[in-house]
Amino acid sequence: MVRCPPLALRSPPPLSRGSLVAVVAPASGFDRDELFRGLAWLSTRYRLQVDARILAREGYLAGADASRADVLSRAMLDDDVEGIVCARGGYGAMRILEALPWERFAARPKALVGFSDVTALHVVANAHGVATVHGPNVTGLGRSITAAERASLIATLEGATPAPWTGLEVLAPGDARGPLVGGNLALVEAMAAAGRLVVPRGAIVALEDVTERPYRIDRMLTALLLGGHLARASAVVFGGFTQCEPGPDGVTVEAVLRERTRGLGIPVVAGAPFGHGAPNHAFVLGGEAVLRGGAVYWGAP
């Protein structure tokens, strides 16, 4: 049964070879060599705009809030910039959310790429009706990345249809169609606490996380359930839950994902190729997805 077929969010214009892409650092500082390697790869396809201020460090942040917000704001509003890729997640995007020009960005949207802590930006952009790109940050591109991951990022950025995700583990069977939203579970929970989380009717909710004990994943999912944040979803797609090993009690994160979503009565799949463990394939947050029999397709299949 396909429930609630809603419209997808508005997609920014696709990039093409040679497009100008701005690199921003909304969250934590990072390894410069990883950044440079990621930039090197990105530069083989796009022209890059890199503000030197992204190399700043202030504690666990890539510079002061005002500086990170200014670099990102300028990229959001620069008509020559066609895409924005985040240097790294970590933590810090939530600190600058209110300083960003969301209304003007939504009026002239452009591709915004990242994941993990960048989920905070995705959630607000999606809430403004703008689709974004869940995909590797620049430093991730500078570590090991496969040809398939590169292809999925380029396809996603340039408006082609990426390869479907097949062979997913079916935790609760069924079909669904809707805008894929979500991201990092801890950030989704934090954005719910911040009163900023919007899950569109019929959404397929994508969630991943890293280095959280299973009981903590339980707590986050339980918070979302109690808050009714999953009540309008048509399906849940779990990505990687990396280094989420059991504690002494032996409960696995897979058991938690299955048990906590059982009462929703909607299709649930796990093991989708996104998150902190390889592979981390890109996809459009807010783009239309179809879940059918352990596979996710993009747009009308």
Place this chain on the structure above:
Amino acid sequence: MVRCPPLALRSPPPLSRGSLVAVVAPASGFDRDELFRGLAWLSTRYRLQVDARILAREGYLAGADASRADVLSRAMLDDDVEGIVCARGGYGAMRILEALPWERFAARPKALVGFSDVTALHVVANAHGVATVHGPNVTGLGRSITAAERASLIATLEGATPAPWTGLEVLAPGDARGPLVGGNLALVEAMAAAGRLVVPRGAIVALEDVTERPYRIDRMLTALLLGGHLARASAVVFGGFTQCEPGPDGVTVEAVLRERTRGLGIPVVAGAPFGHGAPNHAFVLGGEAVLRGGAVYWGAP
């Protein structure tokens, strides 16, 4: 300046020597020997009602949700029971919140004692207008506990005025008066995400946490700030932030507590004697507190 003097929440009847106290296990399983030692101490002052089902284990939970909820529900509704003390926190109270008889409990409230994960119960009870007791769980009573901690628990349960907290570190100076609410920061954030957090106008918000990196404390506080959950508070009182050591970036949790609350423009103190590090003095959540010059007093001083 004293702002917004609101009424305190309704306090349950005080206990007295020989009162019947029920021991419940709403969250995680625990060390039985610690429980027995805690029960031994409690039994020197109160009669105890212990349902054998609290000794169950199911993964990281003290038995199935239905069992934990049933034991707690019966204690909440048993007219002979004058107080309820939780065996341990850990995680799990949120899973049973909706199965508990809050309306009937609020109509005939009794003292509900615990902390850490038990914050979920406190938040809902407080939202129902009922004051609760932030204090050691039974297993905590079974570990090292000082005469002063014991005295504060008995005083709090029996309606006497505990000793004031003095010599606190003043992060932002000022005076305030209001109901003290809050508890464990991670649970407060989760309850905000769950749409259950109610911070009364003029509240003094008490927060503590354990084993969280400073950047995570930042994330939780930032979520509360963005959500406006601290906008009506008259002050913030930080307790222990135990094992919240800096990461490689060197940022201390003290720096985070100071920086994240600076914009509130209300008095903030740190180092109050509650939380996961010793000492863990009891106090009434929802009871009226007065903050003045690095000291917290209970009721009208």
